[in-house]
Amino acid sequence: MSIYLDCASTTPVEPAVAQIVRRFTEEDYGNAASPIHDYGCFARMAVDHARGQIAKLVKTRRDDVILTSGATEANNLALLGLREYGLKTGRRHLICSAIEHKAVLEPLEALTKTGFELTVIPVGSDGRILIAALRKALRPDTLLVSTMQVNNETGMIQPLAEIAEVLADHSAFWHVDAAQGFGKELDSITHPRIDLISISGHKIYGPKGIGALITRKRHSEPPPLKPLMFGGDQEQGLRPGTLPVALIAGLGEAARCALRDHSERLEKVRHIRARALSALAPLLPVINGDPAYCLPHVINISLPGIPSVTAIRALAKVIAISSTSACTSHHTAPSHVLNAMGCSEAESSSALRLSWCHLTDDVDWDTVVTTLKQLQYQNPF
Template identity: 50%
Template sequence: MTVYLDYSATTPVLPEVADLVHNVMLEEYGNAGSRTHEYGLNAKRMVEFARTQVATVVNADKTEVIFTSGATESNNIVILGLREFAEKTNKKHIITSKIEHKAILEPVNYLEQQGFDVTYLDVTPDGQINIEQLKASLRDDTVLVSIMHINNETGVIQPINEICHILSVHNAYFHVDAAQSFGKYPFDLENKRIDFISISGHKIYAPKGVGALIMRRRGYTKSPLVPIYYGGGQEKGLRPGTLATPLVAGLGLACEIATKNSSEWIKEVAVLKYEFTAMITELGAVINGTNTSPYVLNFSIPGINSEAAIVQLKGIIAVSNGSACTSNSYTPSHVLVAMGIDEERINGAIRVSFGACTKKIPYRDIQNQLKKLL
C-alpha cells in the first residue's frame, strides 16, 4: 500500500471528524440562519461552538472568527476587502514576498493592475524573507503587509514575531496566511499584532471546502474590511451565503483535536523527518531551505529529475514536486526561483510532507528505487 507523504497538499480527515460531519449531515441538517425552530437553533449552536474551537487555537475571541471555504477565500477577503479603505485613506501600498502562495500573489497582482503599488520582498537562499528590506519598504501609505507563516513548498518558517515587532510602530495591517501551520505548529500566531489569519480545514484533518478568517480587533476598533461579493449578509456581512454547518462543525472539532495533540504531533513528525533526511543524505541530497517546519522536507538529489523520481516511487510513497495548486502548470517553482536555486536543482526538487497519520515509512524501498535513477 502506498504511504501518503503529501500532507502539505491536503490531509486525510480524522475518523472522529468524519463521524461528526456525517452525523450533522444526516441528523442536524438545519440552516444556522433559521432561528424559528429547533433545527436552525441547533445548527446555530454548533456553528458558534466551532467558532470558539477555532478561536482557541490562537487565543482569539470567537467573535473574531468568520467561516469561509478555505484559506484562498480568506486571503482574497483580506486583500480585496481592504481596497475601499485603502483608496479612501490614500494608502495604496502593499508589502508581500516573492514566495507567497498564489492565493496571495494573484489578488495582490490584481490590485497592482488597479493602481496599487506593491513591494515584493526578496528572500535569502535559505528561504527567509529579507527583514531589512521589509523595514526599508514600510511607508506612510503602506496599508497591508502579508507574509505567510510556513511556506507550502519548502516548509521554511518566517519570523512572524520579528515582523510583529517591526510593525508595532506602524499602522499597516498585518495578514498571515497560516494554512500550513494553524493548529499544527502552535507558535507565533497568538501575537496580537497579527490582524488577520487565514486557515484551511483540509490542512488540519478537516474536510475540504471549509476554512476561516480570524480578524483581530485593535482595541475596540474592528477591521475596515468590506465584502468582496454580496447576498445575504452572513458572517458579519463579509462572507454571504448559507454556512455548511457539517463542515464548520468538522473544522471546529479538528481544531480542538489539534490543540490537544500538536505538541505530540510535532515530536512524531520530527522523528520521521530526521530519519527521511538521513536516508536521502546517503544519496547526496541537498535540502532546500533552512529553519523549516517539522512537517515538510524539500530536497534535490543531483542527477535525479523529480518527475522521474515520482514515477519511480509510485506505489511506494505519494509525494510531490511543488504546490498542489500549480503542479499542473509545469513551470519552475516560483519559490525556489526566488531563493536563487539553479535550474537543475529546481527540476530535481521533491517535497515530502508528514502528518499525524504517518506511522511507518519504507525507507529501504525508497532508497533502492532512487538509486536506480543515479
C-alpha cells in the same frame, strides 16, 4: 497502495472529525440561519461552538472568526476587501514576500491594476523573509503587509515575531496566510499585532471546502473590510450564503484536536522526519531551506540529475509525493519559491517535497532509496 507523503497538499481527515461531519450531515442537518426550531437552534450552537474552538488556537474571540470556503477565499477577502479603504485614504502601497502562495500573489497583482503599488521583498537562501528588506520597504502610505506563517513548498517557518517588531509602530494592516502552519506551529500566530489570519480545514485534518479569515480588532475596531460577494448578511455582512454546518463543525473539531494533541503529534512527525533524513542521506540530497527553521512535517530536497517528474513517477507505487504546491503542479515552470531562494536550475528541476503527519503509515524507506539510487545511476550528474 503507496504511502501518502503529500500532507502539505492536503491531509487525511482525523477520525473524530469525520464522525462530527457525518453527524451533522446525516442527523443534525438544520440550517444555522433558521433558529426557529430545535434543528436550527442546534445548528447555530454548533457553528458558534466551532468558532470558539478555532479562535482558541490563536487566542482571540469567537466573533473574530469569519467562515469561508478555505484559505484561498480568506486571502482574497483579506486583501481585496481592503481595496475601498485604501483608495479612500490614499494608502495604496502593498508589501508581500517573494515566496507567498499564488492565492496571495494573484489578488495583490489584481490590486496593482486598480491603482495600487506592490513591493515584493526577497528571502534568504534559508527560505525566510529578509527583515531588513521589509523594514526598508515600509512607507507612510503602506496599507497592507502580507506574509505567510509557513511556506507550503519548503516548510520554512517565517520570522513572524521579528516582523511584528518591525510593524509595531506602523499602522499598516498585517495579513498572515496561516494555511500551512495553523494547528501545527502554535505560538507565532497568537501575536496580537497580526490583524488578519487565513486558515484552511483540509490542512489540519479537517474537511475540504471550509476555512476562515480571523479578523483581530484594533482599538475595538475590526479591519475595514468590504465584502467580495453579495446576497445575504451572514458572517457580519462579509460573506453571504448558507453556512455549511457539517464542515464548520468538522473544522472546529480539527482545531480542538490540534490543540489537545499538539505535543503527541509533534513527537510522531519528528520521528518520521529523522527516519526520512537518515534513510535519504546516502543519496546526498540538497536540502532546500534551513532545517533549523523547518516545520517537522515537511522536507524539500533536490537530487540533481533526476528530474522531479521522473522521481515521482518511479516512486508512485511506494510513496505519493509532489514537487511543488498542489495549486501549481499542473505548470511546468520552475518553483517561484525555490527561485526566490536562489536555488540553481538543476536544484529547482529536481526538487521533491515529502510531507507527512501523525496519521502517516510506516514508509518502506529501503525501497525508496533503492529506487532513487537506480535513477541516479541512470542519470549521473
